Amino acid sequence: MSTAAQPPLSRFFALIPCAGVGSRALAAGAAPIPKQYQPIAGQPMVMHTLAAFASVPRIADVLVVVSAGDDFFEHQSSTCVVSDCGGATRAETVANGLHDLFEQGAQGHDWVLVHDAARCLVTPAQINALIDACEADAVGGLLAHRLADTLKSEDQGRVAATVPRADKWLAQTPQMFRIGMLSQALQAAGAEVTDESSAIEALGLAPKLVPGSAQNFKVTYPEDFALAEAILQSRYSQRID
Ligand SMILES: Nc1ccn([C@@H]2O[C@H](COP(=O)(O)OP(=O)(O)OP(=O)(O)O)[C@@H](O)[C@H]2O)c(=O)n1
């Protein structure tokens, strides 16, 4: 019988930053509801996001981080843990949420999958693909999508250059890292980094790029709602048949 110490088993947590105001999504004259709460295909957007994570049994817990005073989840039936420690930037919201995960018993070696509330088209298969690709990795990684179009840089409204795109990817979420490493990386990187990977990269590490899908887009502009609605409706109609 071997007496060698076994490495500790790592759990998987999801952290959903849900504390944005959605300023770019506001159509002129529309009610100023944060975009993640706007109805899409019969449900508030974030409920579609949470349904995808609820369909991945190896996720131990889902923590949703909302703004102080946000009572949205008091009126929903959801098994998620909700914390109202959202910050002024997405990075602050995530850092505060990681602190809450530690307080709730998560360990530094556990994994966290950080996923935008506003990416409501993510699928359980994509979440599983990210976990499968990263769980044995020393750093972690993210879903990302190769550019489909020719890429230009700009100078005062005109093309400055055509940029080689063979090595360019659009960063998506979930982004999956060890909770301890990510917490330290975000503290060092500050409040302005726009994704978890940037903070990890600033440590000199190279997160793994895992192919996502064009459909895993972030609802950002008013026209994105109709596309998200059409995709969700089409998925539901295929499932119900
Ligand atoms: N202070 C913030 C800002 C953003 N987010 C969340 O981060 C995700 C991605 O951010 P983004 O699409 O930029 O959302 P908003 O900041 O709400 O959008 P905008 O920049 O248009 O105001 C969203 O789920 C959003 O709720 C957050 O939790 N806390």
Ligand SMILES: C[C@](O)(CO)[C@H](O)COP(=O)(O)O
């Ligand atoms: C994390 C992210 O979804 C990766 O694409 C994105 O950076 C967050 O949104 P923002 O518009 O950059 O704040």
